Amino acid sequence: MTEFPNTPPGLMISAPASGTGKTTVMLGLLRALRDDGLTVQPYKSGPDYIDPAFHLAAAGRASFNFDTWAMDEGLLGGISAQMAGADICVAEGSMGLFDGVATRGQTGFGSSAETALAMGWPVVLVIDVGGQAQSAAATALGFKSYNPDLPFAGVILNRVASPRHERLTRVGMEQAGIKVLGCLPRRGDLKLPERHLGLIQAVEHPDLEAAIAGYADFLRENVDLDAIRAAARAGPALKPHPLPAPPAQRIALARDAAFSFTYPHLVTGWRAAGAEILPFSPLADEAPAPDADLAWLPGGYPELHAGTLAAATSFKAGLRDHAQTKPVHGECGGYMALGAGLTDKDGVRHEMVGLLGLETSYEKRKFNLGYRRAVLSHPIPGFDRGAALRGHEFHYSSILEQPDAPLAEVFDADGNPAAQSGSWRGHVTGTFFHLITGETG
Structure with a gap:
């Protein structure tokens, strides 16, 4: 090198x-x-x-x-x-x-x-x-x-x-x-x-x-x-290479205390390639920008803010309008918010956006942790069907119901099948793993 x-x-x-x-x-x-x-x-x-x-x-x-x-x-x-x-x-x-x-x-x-x-x-x-x-x-x-x-x-x-x-x-x-x-x-x-x-x-x-x-x-x-x-010592540096390309030109990115888990190299790469990042706050009842090409909900802590999200009528209506013609993608907490309902630690169910049929519960906690390799059965923004992705899963929420089509075949770091496959419906996709990068070879 x-x-x-x-x-x-x-x-x-x-x-x-x-x-x-x-x-x-x-x-x-x-x-x-x-x-x-x-x-x-x-x-x-x-x-x-x-x-x-x-x-x-x-x-x-x-x-x-x-x-x-x-x-x-x-x-x-x-x-x-x-x-x-x-x-x-x-x-x-x-x-x-x-x-x-x-x-x-x-x-x-x-x-x-x-x-x-x-x-x-x-x-x-x-x-x-x-x-x-x-x-x-x-x-x-x-x-x-x-x-x-x-x-x-x-x-x-x-x-x-x-x-x-x-x-x-x-x-x-x-x-x-x-x-x-x-x-x-x-x-x-x-x-x-x-x-x-x-x-x-x-x-x-x-x-x-x-x-x-x-x-x-x-x-x-x-x-x-x-x-x-x-x-401190300087070692052999790696050859410069472009960071990951953006999945769209104008990206409405949810960003607040409920949705903040985005890898810095992804957002930096998107901006470096000329994409516009349009932050919005679901907790402040903000809808994604109407002229955005993609709405992206990262992971975070929606289980701690489920009541506020359930009452965020402008956010939910705006996201539903966007999904009629343009893609929406959610990761982990964002995936949960795109579902039909989220049950909090006290056993209270809160109505989420409803773009997917996913029902999740934090009351019935299950520890999910580890690297994930996913081979897409359906495209997501930025990646075609058949693409192999690498990411990481870390959450305590359990799936109660997942009636939609599976998004991918998902494996752990040793190649063993993982339980959480993600799902899709119409223009909406979601995963429990956080994307790090797509495989290049």
């Missing part, structure tokens, strides 16, 4: 597992580096619809997903090109560093480690040392040595209970030859609010700016920012 001129150095912020505090470290680091006058390009490794919005708030620059399971080299190159003009790249990992799909005889396929290797970025491992001291070094040493080809910058020790606890933990790290880049004292106020899909959305945080500023101050006090900057 040929390196771009002026490719900025980068780092991967990862952890042994979820829940160790890497997101708060990531946000504090992004803001602290930005406050130091650097142009910081954030990234998220893996399929995450929520964290990039927090990254944008912290860095002042749009964050993009790298996904080595779903994306080919061309798309990875198109996304890596978004780092142009940055002084440093900082990526946040998903789950544990080596956690990924165990398929095709590989472990960690699609993992944060795989992203870091592809980009040449050293790993900063955030370790929760609560309940241990020198033993934390064994964890760090295991992660450092698990793949000797993976560059390893060092560790940030999180939730350190006392100066004595820090001394003991540092002794273990020194004995193991692990560089300690920072020690964060235990503080209960550093945890971001969560709900059933993980963090709340950035737009819902009661005072996100103050929280991020606090994280930055906390990191500046307890982390060696100069050492972290010095550890």
Whole structure:
């Protein structure tokens, strides 16, 4: 692979597992580096619809997903090109560093480690040392040595209970030859609010700016920012490639607290190709623009706003009018809203748009999580029948009834049939998986 001129150095912020505090470290680091006058390009490794919005708030620059399971080299190159003009790249990992799909005889396929290797970025491992001291070094040493080809910058020790606890933990790290880049004292106020899909959305945080500023101050006090900057490395960049093409010229895109899960590389690619994005808010009872060529409802949390959506008469009427002659597509939460009804956690049914016969329930919760490969039985905006798509599914809602024609044959990452096939009726299509990209070969 040929390196771009002026490719900025980068780092991967990862952890042994979820829940160790890497997101708060990531946000504090992004803001602290930005406050130091650097142009910081954030990234998220893996399929995450929520964290990039927090990254944008912290860095002042749009964050993009790298996904080595779903994306080919061309798309990875198109996304890596978004780092142009940055002084440093900082990526946040998903789950544990080596956690990924165990398929095709590989472990960690699609993992944060795989992203870091592809980009040449050293790993900063955030370790929760609560309940241990020198033993934390064994964890760090295991992660450092698990793949000797993976560059390893060092560790940030999180939730350190006392100066004595820090001394003991540092002794273990020194004995193991692990560089300690920072020690964060235990503080209960550093945890971001969560709900059933993980963090709340950035737009819902009661005072996100103050929280991020606090994280930055906390990191500046307890982390060696100069050492972290010095550890960043520029690897072989991927060849630039256009981002995905738009599915229409004028796209009415639902965007509010109920519908916000869109991958940044898709919307950026649509705009770069000259498409017009026309946002509208179903929660504010706004209809899609009458002259839009396509109405697109992304995922989100319609189950938390079902009563408001049921009462949004202008939104529902406008969407029905649009669907008489032009395409409408919904993903996950958007798919649920296009259905006939949605039952909330209290067992109350709310009437949705009714463009599909789908009945869903959040009262009867079922965990659905994983990569999806879909082969279309019917076209959707931007893709013909027979096209193979890659995406990700993450929701707790159950299907009570789905009377419409199936949209696709859907498989998990190992090629096993998945239950949620999506559906279509007239000009309306919907899926429970979030589109990442179409396969090119």
